[in-house]
Amino acid sequence: MMSAISSIRNLGPAFEAACAKAGIHTAEQVRAIGADATYAALLRAGTQPHFIGYYVLVMGLQDRPWNDCKGAEKIALRARFDAIKAEAFDQGHSEFERLMNQIGVLQPTKKGQRSR
Template identity: 60%
Template sequence: MGTPISSLRNMGPAMEAAFAKAGIPDAETLRDLGADAAYARLLRHGAKPHFIPFYVIEMALQGRPWNDCKGDEKTALRARFDALKARHAAPPASELEAFLDRIGVRDPDAS
């Protein structure tokens, strides 16, 4: 077993548990994967998409405070997050939900 994820700046027990559930057991594995691939694994293992945890991971991997992300850097991270979220979105549970999504009746982020 490698270095605990909770030893990284910004990472606590809840993130460590979420990463373990997603098959990311230690800080070395997290670093090897990088923020995008690691966050994609979290999404595939049931994490709800939310921008703040994504950029917290990115900042942790850089050893920076979570709230250090600003301006153009934050805008670029938001674009990466939106692309990840779109690629890993859960499919609608039914044909009706798919139809409602297509005509814009449901808020796909509300589920």
Template identity: 60%
Template sequence: MTDPVSTIRNLGPAFEQACAEAGIHSADELRELGADEAYSRLLRSGTKAHFIGYYVLVMGLQGRPWNDCKGDEKKALRQRFDTIKASARPAPENQMISELDAIGVRVAANDLKLD
């Protein structure tokens, strides 16, 4: 049996659901991918980019409290986050969802029939 994503420090059920939507189904998979690749997958699957979410993931994978990131380390993580955010584009099937989210319309992927 594999441990769920939510067994990693700082990561709860909402993050676990976002990971599942990005095709990441276990804590081991998440650790193997690493924070940068995993976060990139989350963004491509339609998760909205948020710096705090990224550094909470990084801290959790290091076994550290979410608010342990400060100073130069936080600045360096911000640069990594900005690079990931700039390069990650939602998959075509998630593009419409992202665009609807941007204007305040919330829908789930299964609510749309994409042909």
């Protein structure tokens, strides 16, 4: 039997709806692909990046309270989040667009694409 994404600790209906837009429909899918791939899929589907949303997912998959992320662990998760965000937004862009993104000329739009 397949479980709802909201059955994962810390995750509710809004997260479940965002996952559905990204083609992820069950808790089993989230567990199978993991936090990083799930969050990358959400970003590519248009979800605006938010660090707390990412670490809430990570903590939930570990069956920990969302606010249990602290210190060095939180710093390491921030680095992973930044890498996921950069990769998700850089897909499909030219080298020039990636450089413009790095210096802050291009900004994310609602569809997850970059524009001036």
